Amino acid sequence: MSxxxxxxxxxxxxxxxxxxxxxxxxxxxxLALSSPVLTRLTPELLKATANSQPGVVIHxxxxxxxxxxxxxxxxxxxxxIIAVIIAGAATISAERRAGTAVLVLTKPLSRxxxxxAKAVSQLVVLVGATVLGVAVCIATTVALFGSGSxxxxxxxxxxxxxxxxxxxxxxxxxxxxxxSQAPAAGAGIGLWILLALFTGFPLIRDHSPAGIIAANDxxxxxxxxxxxxxxxxxxxxxxxxxxxxxxxxxRREL
Amino acid sequence: MNDDVAPTAxxxxxxxxxxxxxxxATPPAVELHGLTKRYGRKAAxxxxxxxxxxxxxxxxxxxxxxxxxxxxxxxxxxxxxTAGSAAVLGHDVLTAGNEVRALIGFLPDVPGFxxxxxxxxxxxxxxxxxxxxxxxxxxxxxxxxxxxSLAGVEARIGTYSRGMKQRLGVAQALINAPRLxxxxxxxxxxxxxxxxxxxxxxxxLAGRTTVFFxxxxxxxxxxxxxxxxxxxxxxxxxxxxxxxxxxxxxRGQRLLVEVDDPARLAQAVATLPWVALVxxxxxxxxxxxxxxxxxxxxxxxxIAAAGLGLRRLEADEVSLEExxxxxxxxxxx
Numbered sequence: 001m002s003x004x005x006x007x008x009x010x011x012x013x014x015x016x017x018x019x020x021x022x023x024x025x026x027x028x029x030x031l032a033l034s035s036p037v038l039t040r041l042t043p044e045l046l047k048a049t050a051n052s053q054p055g056v057v058i059h060x061x062x063x064x065x066x067x068x069x070x071x072x073x074x075x076x077x078x079x080x081i082i083a084v085i086i087a088g089a090a091t092i093s094a095e096r097r098a099g100t101a102v103l104v105l106t107k108p109l110s111r112x113x114x115x116x117a118k119a120v121s122q123l124v125v126l127v128g129a130t131v132l133g134v135a136v137c138i139a140t141t142v143a144l145f146g147s148g149s150x151x152x153x154x155x156x157x158x159x160x161x162x163x164x165x166x167x168x169x170x171x172x173x174x175x176x177x178x179x180s181q182a183p184a185a186g187a188g189i190g191l192w193i194l195l196a197l198f199t200g201f202p203l204i205r206d207h208s209p210a211g212i213i214a215a216n217d218x219x220x221x222x223x224x225x226x227x228x229x230x231x232x233x234x235x236x237x238x239x240x241x242x243x244x245x246x247x248x249x250x251r252r253e254l
Numbered sequence: 255m256n257d258d259v260a261p262t263a264x265x266x267x268x269x270x271x272x273x274x275x276x277x278x279a280t281p282p283a284v285e286l287h288g289l290t291k292r293y294g295r296k297a298a299x300x301x302x303x304x305x306x307x308x309x310x311x312x313x314x315x316x317x318x319x320x321x322x323x324x325x326x327x328x329x330x331x332x333x334x335x336t337a338g339s340a341a342v343l344g345h346d347v348l349t350a351g352n353e354v355r356a357l358i359g360f361l362p363d364v365p366g367f368x369x370x371x372x373x374x375x376x377x378x379x380x381x382x383x384x385x386x387x388x389x390x391x392x393x394x395x396x397x398x399x400x401x402x403s404l405a406g407v408e409a410r411i412g413t414y415s416r417g418m419k420q421r422l423g424v425a426q427a428l429i430n431a432p433r434l435x436x437x438x439x440x441x442x443x444x445x446x447x448x449x450x451x452x453x454x455x456x457x458x459l460a461g462r463t464t465v466f467f468x469x470x471x472x473x474x475x476x477x478x479x480x481x482x483x484x485x486x487x488x489x490x491x492x493x494x495x496x497x498x499x500x501x502x503x504x505r506g507q508r509l510l511v512e513v514d515d516p517a518r519l520a521q522a523v524a525t526l527p528w529v530a531l532v533x534x535x536x537x538x539x540x541x542x543x544x545x546x547x548x549x550x551x552x553x554x555x556x557i558a559a560a561g562l563g564l565r566r567l568e569a570d571e572v573s574l575e576e577x578x579x580x581x582x583x584x585x586x587x
Contacts, residue, residue: 099364
């Protein structure tokens, strides 16, 4: 077995044996269950609020399966991205600070192999958690609202996953470049907010990963948007971030 | 320990002075030339010249902050020198990468383990990084757990004492049967029992692999090392076998003398030109002399002339601590 596959195997075991298994999948599972339920209960809650105030009448259209998916995707776009940023900020720096990187990297595992294995293991957790969350959200939505078209939701979830994967690679890079988790997380949140602000500038939005954020809403509401540039730039940015992470880590003294 | 774990080194560890003088046919275990490492304006290493022969149990001695850890980090490929070269078994550590790492075992001063693994799991993981096959891995893990007195310990590493972690650290550094074992202060934070256990492990490796062992604990060096270098402020200030260093350093040489009336002998020798200092401890006089051969020749005559009975006359060994203080202290002053 090669050093890379041995280290990847350690990552797999670490995911299964430590808290890492529960953070992203746990958050996604919770949101996948709570989003449809909240959507279903929202009209009742609003009616109850209105009834307690005489003279106030609130008309709320009956919620649909699409509302449930929109609620879930809204949570993915904010809460889960923040979780990805915070968890990803420790990818490399945690091993460096714990001293485990020294024991591993004085054996025949290259620094590039170390970074790629860490990134791959985090990516596998992200993909697995997303698949689990989407499946549970669909099942809960179908149970509460009956069957509806899930294709737009799947498209939106796939776009979100591409964006989240790029954010994860950004965090791997920041984790390799910075000394500890906190500054990397701070920088990651700052860059994510900057990217969100770009959605207000059509020229930048349509030719950058910011386009994915806008395309997400469009997919759920059935509007057509051009995806080539946002997807291409997101993929390229993810690859560049991973390459930069390797570059930073090769130059870092341990 | 099983021979499978650590190979018999091709060079003999017994004759360090000779190996230092003559360049061996095989490349040295460690070869540093003009090794310099600067952090800003501060030089952690300042042109270090050092050769460690294959098979030595080598003590790399120095006060805190002398540059020992920096040297080991460069040898382990964890840091880059600002100038100069560092070679391990003939391979340049800057360019060789995995070639060098496959030959060495490395233990940092504070080893970091995955706390959720057991000792056996960690050793299997470490062996896997070297690409060991299953049969070899099984045999070495069993032998090394035994060597580290961790056989049968099923608890996770997170629950281990410092001594257990340090022993596991030495064991993981041996998993590939390294030709060079680099140990950074392996005993510095251990209690006396933990220290003895780790030193026993190192002593057991003599003749099987080259050990490069950094420490500031002189007693550890005297116990397990045959050759040492003293590093101070980033420079090698001495490099020799322990015996030769003791012979060459230490302020003057000393003789222990026992006679039937030590007070009279103290009076008789006090004015002799080759006597630098007279100390009395019970019936024993300790004479620090500036010219040992003259002292050895003339002292029996002085004792006889004073009408004293000689009971004991022997050379008093200079301690490594005294040598160390002389080497490092002189530079400090």
